[in-house]
Amino acid sequence: MTERIEGHGGELALAAVRGYGVQEMFTLSGGHVFPLYDAAHRTGFPIYDVRHEQSAVFAAEAVAKLQRRPGLAVLTAGPGVTNGISGLTSAYFNASPVLVLGGRAPGFRWGAGSLQEIDHVPLVAPVTKHAATVHSPDEVVGAVAGALDIALTPHRGPVFLDLPLEVIFSTGEADPVAPAVPVLEPDPDEVASAARLIAGAQRPVLIAGSDVYGGDAVGALRAAAEALRVPVFTNGMGRGALPPGHPLNFAKARRVALAGADVVVVVGTPLDFRLGFGDFGDATVVHVVDAPSQRARHVEPAVSPAGDLRLILTAFADHTGDRADHESWIADLRAAEDAARAKDAAAMAAETDPIKPARVYGELRRVLAPDAVTIGDGGDFVSYAGRYLEPAQPGTWLDPGPYGCLGTGMGYAMGARVSYPDRQVCVLMGDGAAGFSLMDVESLVRQRLPVVIVVGNNGIWGLEKHPMNAMYGYDVAADLQPELRYDQVVTALGGAGETVAKAADLGPALERAFDAGVPYLVNVLTDPTDAYPRSSNLA
Template structure:
């Protein structure tokens, strides 16, 4: 008879799932779990705030394609994680949050940190449960991973009362699930594939839109084959970025408005028709839409669909490539290429500005010169990430991460923790707004403690620029109420005080050398770049305040 503490069963179940790293903040309600993880050889990265643990688990999934795990204590530990869970839910990222809970034996008697945690997180998770008995812990951990990965991916929540975790359990009597999850992919209905292929073959102005489902389905190679065979122009967003290399002849970006405004057939792969596409109004009214989603509930939202295909993005692309066959490149592609050239020429003028304070475009241009095929790039901010989205070329799938459609700020350092832990040896660069940086800045200490040499480049324009600029344009000069931060804050000195590398940059020609020195330092680093607070006033859109 092998007796073990039930908390150790959680660790063994995680190890069985292949989990090699857990992000956590210590707490009495979960101590048996993380002590068990230590014995099982699972790396523990302890952070300064549970929100960081949640964001890092999200980031781990985005980098590896496998669920990240956050471990948080009861009560405030759970509520501090809610924003991260909501972000993963909106971005459809598989994440497992394991939480402690007050004892079952004293439930509803007013125990320390007692609250109905499951009901709090239920609307923002795919699945949320309480483990009912200590010897069923492995079953519930298996269920959690199955739900996180099945169909449309997302976060799950599992709470375990502390009195269960402290129980002694006979391991010989514990049921350890086997064969409880499938890796099979749903293929598209052949009849719908044929209909879609007919539309695409007949199209004069086709467009392919690829979103995050390309990443989760591992579609990069299939997408390249499809683009090479069909010669259709491809536009990527979200975690779809990097699915085609930046020099691929069918990858487009600066002609997006023209393409969507004049396309006659659009093939959409996991791209929601939400605010980013004007709720469906951002594409030509007469365009015929072929929409591919892993679940049918998303098909036809905000936009009429000609052919809706339920299936795995990679599998459906493979079917379509075979059904359509090779095509000649159309004159439409040449028109888009001319628009691309015009768009890049306009951006080049902005990137060449030598003004001081530094312009956002110049900062991103210099930043992009340091990015190579081995660099993981993280965007954390408002204006600066919008500009980066226009300029930055992503070399590999899974090498670009941003917050996603919830618009959360503060993911930069947590995502860097995850990227550095999951991909040691890769360069990790974070492009922050100064407001976003401040939200999780204390976890720069965590980067230092765990020896993760991520470089945080802070666009320091002394404010919440994405709100401040349109606010002033709309309400009048001087109306910067609640949007200003202190000018010239020395975030670089904060990094040095925590044991990292820091450097201040005030001239455009200093940006690239400073980033390279930070990378060469081998430490977690902050490059603090003083940016023009009004550098984007000519691009202000007051609608941004209400999106």
């Protein structure tokens, strides 16, 4: 017979999350959640603390995304929770299984004006899969386990529980609860119909997104692409699903592919602004999703199988019907890809004064290891990263996702370093984004979590300044102080860094950064007149 769990509310909650593979807690200290710290301290459960609650949630999200298991953030009551809402919202848009445990003013005195007394649940409910208050210590284990089952059930996402003072400080007991995450079986007729469309297409294209990695379906994706001979493009954490050099892996010819395709298969990513809202001209659209809730409502795909992506993609690979010859189509795309790569290579080698962002990424490509975790936190500068950097392995690229929230950088860096102590971790940050979270370098220094931070410092909000000028002929609220020494901020916080103004100095600076063993910021002065050639409609 399994032994019952006994203890105060913090002990009960921690015992429950351990059963789901959670291995660490991200937090900012607060008295409302002391019992959780007590339980962690007495059992050797690692605690990583930050300087702003948003970083705690972003760190938990990074763990959830990279390791495909729950990440845990613990936030104190009131402003602790509200400071974490942007992180929760990002996790919601990114389908990240994050559990946020919040402190809460005591229920027995509710309405009398206790410190930080506010009902969090209505605030976070719109950006979580589940949000609730636990009202008894005996309910803690079941509530935590139930919330984590919801977080892990596709379509995955964040969940929130708050624990009033009288619950978290009081003792209770419960039976342990085993994970119960269902597997959603897809409709076999819808899967077969989609497979026939792909196989019979003359010019098919497959676009794979973050849910392919999150659903552990990378191997099934490769098998399906190879069996059906379909060119593959990727976005989000789908990047690297097919390694560079794979004959069906494409990155630079997407516009050509979508303009010429007769069937576009989108797997594990929404038909949002990143994909032109699913408007692919005359092409037939197949939208493969991990849950019915993710089916597009603004377009009507020919078929939209919903369910476990491994099962769907494996069925695609096993399709034995007649397959059209796609080789001339693949060859056409390869020619367009090679031409675009040659153009990009020239840009990445350009010797300009000031430095162009492309050159920064040309130098980074030389020093990044195949398993490096690369984090994007910014606008134009990070858009260039998406264009010029190609992850060699799946699960190594983190960006804010479709919500586009700046300030993820230091939290993601912490979660990545905790996940992979021996890999390179590199944060790519615009100078605007640096203002959101750079103080959390101190958290990295203090907890001995070295990362490399590359700031593209052009002294402007580039994503706003250039478009506003194009629209109005002027801009406002789009300038920052030019040539600020963000490297000196990091040095003052216990790390190290340097400013780079010449392209020839980039390579040696990056090598010093990766060899430093401390958080190290390379502050690159980039060309403020250089605007990312954005063609997508964001709204």
